Amino acid sequence: MANRIAYPVVLTPDECGYLVYVPAFNIDTSGKDMADAMEMARDAIGIVGIEYQDQGLALPNIDDGEMITEANDIVTYVDIDFDAYRLKCDNRRVRKNVTIPYYLNLKAEKLGLNFSRILEEALLVKVGY
Incomplete structure (x- = not known):
């Protein structure tokens, strides 16, 4: 069974594309356009999430963290399958x-x-x- 979770993210338009905040993990990233921002958010969540797992920490709930938004912000969800992400990142030979x-x-x-x-x-x- 997949370990797929959808976390809320806040996308803030700026002159370089989008700033991205993931409240549940309290992490920031960015992307040059909407699609890139979503992919960068997924990657950031994946990296931090498997680090949590490796340290024996529970993954945050989707409603963890403080959701602060402003007028132009976009709130959406980014899904990730942590098991699949771990396999994708494991390039050991x-x-x-x-x-x-x-x-x-x-x-x-x-x-x-x-x-x-x-x-x-x-x-x-x-x-x-």
Whole structure:
């Protein structure tokens, strides 16, 4: 089951795009346009949220924090799946032992192909990234 939560955010238009405040985490970020601001908010929530989890702290409730707004502010929600975000950010490499036909190995080595890169690219396509 997904660990998806939607947190309220306050978007404040400014000359560079949007300033973003996430009350539940008491964090700020910004974006050059609305879409970028939403993505930056999701990223900030993800980074801080998995840090909370790693430290054994409970994630804030969606209504935690003080929601202070002004006339031009936009209040909306940004959703995040912390489990998926953690996986996306975990770029550790793991060693895998694979078996391929001998003739294919010879041809690939002769061409100087990078087996790890080819396997990674094929897996990304196979799993839908």
